[in-house]
Amino acid sequence: MIKNISISTFVNIIFSLAFLSIFITFAMFLNYDQQKHEVSLQNRYELIAENFLSTFQNQPTAESLITLFKKFKVKPIEERERKLEIIKNAQELTITQNYLGTYRVYKYDDNYFIYVQQHGYNLMLKDADAHNYSIAFIIAGFIISILTFLILYEILKRKLKPLKLLNKQLIEFSNGNKDIKLNYTSSDEVGTIAKSFNEAISIINNQSKSKDLFMRNMMHELKTPITKAMFIAETLESEKTRETLQRAFKRMDDIIKELATVEKLTSKNTMIYKEKKSFSSIFNRTVEIMMVNHDHIVVEFTDFDFDVDNSMMPIALKNLIDNAVKFSPNKKAIIKANEEKIEIISLGEQLKHELSYYTEAFSQEEKRSDGFGLGLYIVKTIVNLHGFKLEYKYESGRNYFIINMKSSTKSIKESKENLITTKALN
Structure with a gap:
């Protein structure tokens, strides 16, 4: 099946598969990167929550809490109404309970909140560090890859374009246009093929002209003496000799006629009406x-x-x-x-x-x-x-x-x- 596919079609298939592969690869990478980002955030908030829960066990001072706020880049939410709004409307990402206490992670208005609970302590923290997932770089990489891919595709198509012209001219030559000449001056492989084919066309035309000239001259030169010989044979007195010679000359005449028919039929200018x-x-x-x-x-x-x-x-x-x-x-x-x-x-x-x-x-x-x-x-x-x-x-x-x-x-x-x-x- 592959043998019957044209080069142009084959290139289109290969580039289509390559484009599909690029798309699938970037989609898989995007999914993997999102999962990696979520795992990273989960580990971060787990670390923050466990640090605060551990600190709550030792009855922390205001200074120690401020140190933790600065260390993990979080801000406490003081207003009760704000806390209730977040708990009520936010997306709860995870809830974890262990021997130290309980913590929850919320996402609300593209911000992340950690709600830490222990006996006597109830603290909601806002992640002050920007951890929103951005696909801008991935999209930029995808666009650059596609543009590079399309540029390479266009370059290859331009490089193969002379082959289409070469094929068209070869078809014209096979249909009888012997005066065709391949005008392609590049020094690449296509140019070498075009030059070699021009030389082959010249040789074929010369041989064809020589063959036609030889056939016409031969048939013309043989026809006259055969006709004369057949006429002379009619004058012979011996009937057996006369018939033998006439059969021989008739055979020669038939050969010339068949050769003339073959020459006519093999000519590219042969037409039937x-x-x-x-x-x-x-x-x-x-x-x-x-x-x-x-x-x-x-x-x-x-x-x-x-x-x-x-x-x-x-x-x-x-x-x-x-x-x-x-x-x-x-x-x-x-x-x-x-x-x-x-x-x-x-x-x-x-x-x-x-x-x-x-x-x-x-x-x-x-x-x-x-x-x-x-x-x-x-x-x-x-x-x-x-x-x-x-x-x-x-x-x-x-x-x-x-x-x-x-x-x-x-x-x-x-x-x-x-x-x-x-x-x-x-």
Whole structure:
């Protein structure tokens, strides 16, 4: 799951967790500090109360009491009404009774009072020292921590911002914009990546231009002599020699055509022009360009309309049918089609590898020496350009090559119930 998260999202998650951790840490510290403050006050008032109770046992003088008042920074409350007001309205924090006597601690109007009682003595003391709990320093520390945290977050976001731009430009390059250049002059790691990628783009563009120039020149230079050779072969008297040469030159011409198709399909400027066509019209166009005899084809489909490139799809179907007939023991192929899928079916052995092996350029079975290894590569490329999916299955001694159009044909409403005559495989 983490592998699929973008760096920006990952940074946001980490900083969110860090922010939450800071908040929880300060909340726990605040709670701990308040408890510590309360314990400290409790110890102080316990000490004050026990000192006064001990002094009361020895019948203290006014001077000794004044000394204690100054020592513990407390003031006696003399007025009876004031004492009653405090006892009646104050919050009683604690009450303790021991062998020396009894004392209570009150909180009233943010002031603390100690009420000490012993036989013959009844004294209420006000804590003159400021012991109110203040969270100002903690809040200040929290604010400083958050500000520092946010500044670091913003710095990191600014540092990662060029990566977003770099990713956007890389996507543009992958979509065919070969003239793109990454304008990032920093000397950090991102700058090094941008510089290296600019160099890679330059190398790729040079190689692509060289490849295109080579392919065009090669096909142009070979096309003319092959055409002339085929014309000369027609003049030969020996029928066997003439047919042998014509097959050889036809094969060379087919190779050039397939290479031209591959060059066109692999070009980033390749576009398909979809228009609503009936399957029967696409199939008729396929029959026109096929290399095999029409007697080897068995058709079984309900005609329908679908969005398709009128020049590309017949090439894909032609390659599938040619392969089916060529590698089938009875040299026949069945074509089944409906709005959801097109199936090319033939007798034969199951493929030794996964379909993906054969859809790579120049891939073929070891025993199939008469193929170029480009047929299924061309088929898959055309099928993918249409948004369809090429699939394969093997059932009951038959190979099924399927163009799955489910995702693209849901909106098709029109259908012609014109069933083409069905033949059976021998």
